[in-house]
Amino acid sequence: SYNNTPLLRNRLFEQEYFDVERVEVLRGPQGTLYGRNATAGVVNMLPNNPSDRFEGMLKGEVGNYDTRRVSGMINVPLTDSFAVRVAGAYT
Incomplete structure (x- = not known):
């Protein structure tokens, strides 16, 4: 699950x-x-659940045959009790 x-x-x-x-x-x-x-x-x-801190992460990878990959996450607190966390990747 x-x-x-x-x-x-x-x-x-x-x-x-x-x-x-x-x-x-x-x-x-x-x-x-x-x-x-x-x-x-x-x-x-x-x-991971949204937290009450602004934080982010970005990771890039480079490989053979012009392979590129980027993944990241951003957490944005909007109010004291509501935050948004989004993560994604692009290959």
């Missing part, structure tokens, strides 16, 4: 994840947590 939302057709190893707070791996049948039809373990990925 991603942010407690089940990924029904998961492409876990085909996607890119950035700005992730933590990854939880629960092994074995998780019938108690996810219902009796859950037959295997679960991988939970939790993204």
Whole structure:
């Protein structure tokens, strides 16, 4: 699941994840947590939540055959109780 939302057709190893707070791996049948039809373990990925500080991150990569990649994140607090956090990548 991603942010407690089940990924029904998961492409876990085909996607890119950035700005992730933590990854939880629960092994074995998780019938108690996810219902009796859950037959295997679960991988939970939790993204970073917006914070009350202005912050940003930018990372650039250069590779063979003119490969370029840029990824980044920005967190903007708008009020004392509301903030926006956006992350993205370009290849």
